Amino acid sequence: MSGGYVAAIDQGTTSTRCLVFDHAGRMVSLAQHEHTQHFPRPGWAEHDAAEIWANTQRVLPEALALAELEVGDIAGVGIANQRETTLVWDRSTGRPVAPAITWQDTRCADIVAEMLRGPHVELFEQVTGLTPAGYFAAPRLRWLLDHVPGLQRRARTGQLAFGTVESWLIWNLTGGPDGGVHVTDVTNASRTLLMDARTLSWDQRLLDALDVPAELMPEIRPNVEVHGTCRVGLPGVQIGGAFGDQQAALFGQTCFAAGEAKCTYGTGAFLLMNTGEAPAPSARGLLSTVAYAIEGEAPRYATEGSIAVAGALVQWFRDALEMIGSAPEIETLARRVDDTGDCYVVPAFAGLFAPHWEPDARGVIVGLTSYVTRAHLARAVLEATAWQTAEVVEAMTADTGIAFTSLRVDGGMTTNHLAMQMVADVLAVPVERPLGSESVSVGAAYAAGLAVGYWPDLEVLRANWRRAATWEPAMSAASRRRGRAAWDRAVQRTRGWVVED
Amino acid sequence: MPGTIQSIERAAQALHLLGAVPEPLPLGELARLLDLPKTTVHGIVRTLCEVGFVVQDPATGHYSLGSGLADLGRAVDPHLLRARVSHWADGLAARTGLAVEVAMLRGPTAELVAHVFRPDGSPQRLRVGELVPAHATALGHVLLAWAPVASRVRELALTAYTPTTPSTHVALGRALQLARRQGWAALDGGLTLGTAGVAAPIHHQVGTAVGAIGVVGPSDQVLQPSGAPHPGLVEQLLAAAHATASTLRDRL
Numbered sequence: 001m002s003g004g005y006v007a008a009i010d011q012g013t014t015s016t017r018c019l020v021f022d023h024a025g026r027m028v029s030l031a032q033h034e035h036t037q038h039f040p041r042p043g044w045a046e047h048d049a050a051e052i053w054a055n056t057q058r059v060l061p062e063a064l065a066l067a068e069l070e071v072g073d074i075a076g077v078g079i080a081n082q083r084e085t086t087l088v089w090d091r092s093t094g095r096p097v098a099p100a101i102t103w104q105d106t107r108c109a110d111i112v113a114e115m116l117r118g119p120h121v122e123l124f125e126q127v128t129g130l131t132p133a134g135y136f137a138a139p140r141l142r143w144l145l146d147h148v149p150g151l152q153r154r155a156r157t158g159q160l161a162f163g164t165v166e167s168w169l170i171w172n173l174t175g176g177p178d179g180g181v182h183v184t185d186v187t188n189a190s191r192t193l194l195m196d197a198r199t200l201s202w203d204q205r206l207l208d209a210l211d212v213p214a215e216l217m218p219e220i221r222p223n224v225e226v227h228g229t230c231r232v233g234l235p236g237v238q239i240g241g242a243f244g245d246q247q248a249a250l251f252g253q254t255c256f257a258a259g260e261a262k263c264t265y266g267t268g269a270f271l272l273m274n275t276g277e278a279p280a281p282s283a284r285g286l287l288s289t290v291a292y293a294i295e296g297e298a299p300r301y302a303t304e305g306s307i308a309v310a311g312a313l314v315q316w317f318r319d320a321l322e323m324i325g326s327a328p329e330i331e332t333l334a335r336r337v338d339d340t341g342d343c344y345v346v347p348a349f350a351g352l353f354a355p356h357w358e359p360d361a362r363g364v365i366v367g368l369t370s371y372v373t374r375a376h377l378a379r380a381v382l383e384a385t386a387w388q389t390a391e392v393v394e395a396m397t398a399d400t401g402i403a404f405t406s407l408r409v410d411g412g413m414t415t416n417h418l419a420m421q422m423v424a425d426v427l428a429v430p431v432e433r434p435l436g437s438e439s440v441s442v443g444a445a446y447a448a449g450l451a452v453g454y455w456p457d458l459e460v461l462r463a464n465w466r467r468a469a470t471w472e473p474a475m476s477a478a479s480r481r482r483g484r485a486a487w488d489r490a491v492q493r494t495r496g497w498v499v500e501d
Numbered sequence: 502m503p504g505t506i507q508s509i510e511r512a513a514q515a516l517h518l519l520g521a522v523p524e525p526l527p528l529g530e531l532a533r534l535l536d537l538p539k540t541t542v543h544g545i546v547r548t549l550c551e552v553g554f555v556v557q558d559p560a561t562g563h564y565s566l567g568s569g570l571a572d573l574g575r576a577v578d579p580h581l582l583r584a585r586v587s588h589w590a591d592g593l594a595a596r597t598g599l600a601v602e603v604a605m606l607r608g609p610t611a612e613l614v615a616h617v618f619r620p621d622g623s624p625q626r627l628r629v630g631e632l633v634p635a636h637a638t639a640l641g642h643v644l645l646a647w648a649p650v651a652s653r654v655r656e657l658a659l660t661a662y663t664p665t666t667p668s669t670h671v672a673l674g675r676a677l678q679l680a681r682r683q684g685w686a687a688l689d690g691g692l693t694l695g696t697a698g699v700a701a702p703i704h705h706q707v708g709t710a711v712g713a714i715g716v717v718g719p720s721d722q723v724l725q726p727s728g729a730p731h732p733g734l735v736e737q738l739l740a741a742a743h744a745t746a747s748t749l750r751d752r753l
Contacts (some may be wrong), residue, residue: 024593328584361662415584417629435620436591468591469627 003075007063007230007234007455008444009056011081011165012245013102016055016205017034017440018063020074025464027438029067031059038099043106046099047088051174052165060233061273076240077173077230078448079352080248080440081165083191086140088151088162088216094176097160098148101140108139111146115139118207127206128190129197129281129288136193137164142210162216164188166242173239174228181228184218186299187247191276196286197279200299210490214392222293223251224447241447243292245440246270249410250302251292252443253434254465256458259402263389263423264439265413267315269307274300275400284355284395294450303399305354309347310385311413315469316347317381323374331418341376343367344490345384352494355395362497366490385413386489393427406430410439425475426483435466511537512545513678516554516566525563529739577711577749579605579614583629585748586703586714588743590617596737599716599723600625604640606648607632609657611641611713619718636673637666639698640713642686646677647702647710665690685735689720697723699730701742705749714742 010017017032033055038046060473064070081300087100101107113159115132124132132139141162145152154160161171161182171180189195189202194212196203202217221227227239243251246264252273253262258276274291279301281288291302292434311318311327318324324333344366351359351368365377393404406429413419414433436442475483518534519526526534532542546564549555553569582605588603594617603615610632620627635641636659645654654673661668664676667676667688689697701714716723716738724730 024595026593100521260515277740326578326584328580329578331580399635414585415587416580417583417627435617437588466595466618467622468617468620470618470625471627488639 001047003073003237003454005067005069005073006240006445006449007060007077007237008075008441008448009059009077009169009334010438010441011052011056011077011079012170012440013104014113016052016059018056018059018276018443019281019438019445020063020067020069021269021371021442021445021449023164025436025442025445025461027436027441029069031062033058034329038067041107044061045102045104047085047102049089049096049100049165049168052100053168056169056172057233071237073447074234074237075353075454076226076238076443076448076452077234078243078446078451079166079239080243080245080444081169081171081186081188083136083164083244083246084140085165086137086144086146086162087156087165088141088144088169088173089168089310090175091159091161091182092264094172094180097151098144100165100475101143105140108143111139113212118209120206121203122182123209123279124193126204128193128402129279130193132193136191138193138212141212141216143191145212152211152213154439155216158215161218161462162212163192163218164244166244169241170227170239173230173233175231178231182218183221183242184291185221185223185242185244186244186290187223187244188242189220191244197290197301200290200293203350209325222295222299223247224292224450225295225452235242238452239386240449240451241444243444246272246304247289247291248441248443248447249439250274250443252439252441253286253408253410254458254462255291255408256300256462259405260408261393261396261404262410262439262495265385265409265419266413267310267312268454269310269385269389269411269413271305271307271389271396271407273303273396273402273404275303275402276300280400282310282326282395282399285357286392286395291318303396305395306354307325307385307388307392309349310388311411312349313345313347313381313384314413316349317378322397323378330381330417331416332377333375333434334382334418336375337379339376340380340383341367341369341372342486343369343372343376343380344487345377345380345485346490346494347384348491348494352491354389354392356491358495359405360496360498361494364490364493366493367486381419382416382419383422383426383483385419386426387484389423390426390484390487406432408432410434410437412431412437417469420471421474424471424473428473428477428480430473431471432467433469435468471489505589508545511535511541512549515542515545515549516570517565519555519564519566523559525561525565527563527727529562529726531564543554558636563607576606577705579612581710582703582745582749583615586615586712586741589689590615590714593714593737594618594717595740597716597734599718600715601714602628602698603714604633604644605712606635606644609635611635611638611644614712634660634662634692634722636668637662637691638713638715639677639686639688639700639717642676642680642688643700643702643710643713643715644675646680646686649709662692663690663694665694667691685738687728689724689731695720699723699734701735701738703742703749704746711749714738714745
């Protein structure tokens with residue numbers, strides 16, 4: 001190990017990026033290329049895995065060149081990826097057998113419905129800690145096996161490989177058809193619906209239940225471990241880690257202890273809390289998942305709650321209602337007034353998600369009076385993100401008995417100070433933002449750096465975390481109770497809107 | 502009465518035409534409608550593109566009105582500036598180890614629109630929204646030096662917070678002149694003794710600044726004994742200010 005820097009590949013939904021970090025965890029370089037989104041039918045969303053691999057090969061040298069570095073300067077590389085995006089490729093040609101089915105794709109609804117009616121629901125829940133749902137990878141793999149001609153047969157022969165995107169990239173970086181390493185990490189594997197959450201291995205009964213040949217499956221590895229050495233892209237550099245993107249952000253925010261939590265506010269929002277050394281199955285519609293595993297140590301678990309519509313509501317306010325010219329301007333508009341004028345916006349655009357799970361709900365704006373102006377609406381739009389966060393946090397606290405003492409935030413919406421102040425107000429805990437907004441990539445880089453010995457331990461990484469801003473709660477307990485009760489009433493109004501004709 | 506300036510008149514005609522047609526126009530069509538040679542019209546629309554009043558579709562090469570015209574007379578939104586500056590302000594704090602502040606002019610004072618904590622883990626309070634006296638801070642000097650309305654300086658109440666506060670119009674005028682000449686401002690102990698700042702303008706339109714970005718900290722961490730900023734500091738500030746300015750040009 002000679003390098004003075006660590007690289008991260010952030011393979012996201014819209015682009016593939018390479019970021020280079022120094023020993024203090026500071027970003028020194030960023031290169032990025034977007035890839036094509038394919039929507040061949042309503043509800044379908046696909047990526048070309050070959051394009052993603054080609055983009056990966058472009059961003060690696062570009063990121064090095066931007067910082068005037070050479071391959072020898074890189075001590076290790078880590079990967080963070082869009083989760084649940086599913087692909088199958090031919091081990092001998094290295095070519096995908098079909099387009100990758102992304103996490104946004106809803107074509108597997110029928111397969112999931114069948115799983116829920118079938119005899120194995122309880123087994124899935126017991127083993128994985130999860131209730132079968134459309135966002136996991138296994139139903140997508142089943143769909144491919146059903147619909148790509150000859151795939152089921154070829155899968156049994158061992159000619160083919162299944163993986164989420166990190167598997168695909170690691171296999172290609174380590175040589176592809178010429179000796180590529182076929183592995184996945186525990187966080188990505190925990191989103192397949194096929195992994196035993198305790199043993200962190202594939203469960204044969206679950207594979208059998210979905211008739212998935214074991215020959216397809218990658219080996220499950222810890223997040224922090226040398227997976228192999230790059231033969232292309234960054235020749236000679238060790239791949240020291242891989243992570244699903246939200247778990248990578250939890251790791252990058254250095255939430256290593258039980259009770260530490262982060263929320264990434266983007267189009268949607270993802271709140272993950274470290275729950276310690278035992279899985280925390282949820283009675284309230286949250287997802288139990290692996291937080292991270294370090295080679296030779298017990299794995300850590302997390303509970304996850306997602307908010308489907310956060311920044312997306314601001315975009316809707318801008319694009320559909322044309323109330324503002326750019327997303328940040330919502331804060332200017334909202335600050336013209338001191339409260340929402342008692343109006344509430346519940347963005348159940350595609351039903352209610354965690355912790356309610358009501359697909360028949362639809363969005364509402366309630367409490368309208370002639371007093372309400374667009375400034376009040378702007379405030380209600382921002383408050384919706386805060387109240388949805390509060391609902392997820394309450395469910396987590398009820399599930400785990402762990403009280404929140406603070407929340408670390410990242411993502412584009414953290415530049416909206418009014419929204420972040422509202423989150424602090426409704427949670428009644430301080431909300432903190434770290435320096436730099438690249439928690440996902442930082443997490444991947446940390447995994448790689450730990451694996452290759454670039455950083456000695458988690459404490460050093462913890463010391464790298466730098467506070468850039470804190471929002472202290474400033475709302476009275478009485479207002480919080482009143483607002484929370486009103487939000488509940490507003491949520492009630494969304495239920496049961498969609499009816500069969 | 503002096504005659505009209507032909508090129509301005511022609512540019513105005515081109516803008517009127519582009520505003521009147523429903524679709525982007527190719528150069529030839531524009532030249533025909535204006536009854537001018539293509540080369541002349543090309544010069545006009547290229548210039549209008551440069552200043553943001555006209556845009557050219559990269560695929561077809563056709564011309565239409567740019568957002569620069571609609572933006573005339575509209576101030577840059579402070580929260581848009583915060584969203585755009587955030588990435589660069591974070592990088593500046595990470596590299597310098599100093600707190601970063603971004604301010605816009607509000608009347609005779611500077612209002613903080615963004616603030617990144619000094620990255621040393623010490624307890625700090627978010628100061629966004631606070632008003633700071635423009636004559637007593639490096640941020641304020643930059644805002645005054647590049648203000649669109651020069652007379653502002655004469656309205657200021659020049660309170661002497663410390664012995665080094667520029668508290669006379671002569672002293673302030675000299676500091677602003679120096680800032681304009683060197684392209685940035687530094688001030689030691691203007692508001693509090695032992696605290697110094699260096700700031701640079703975030704330019705939007707020609708000659709004026711929409712805001713200022715600066716670093717603040719203990720004087721010895723910002724300035725050398727000679728009073729000059731530590732090596733590299735000004736370059737990093739100017740780079741962050743420039744990068745922010747270029748992201749302000751494309752709207753979200």
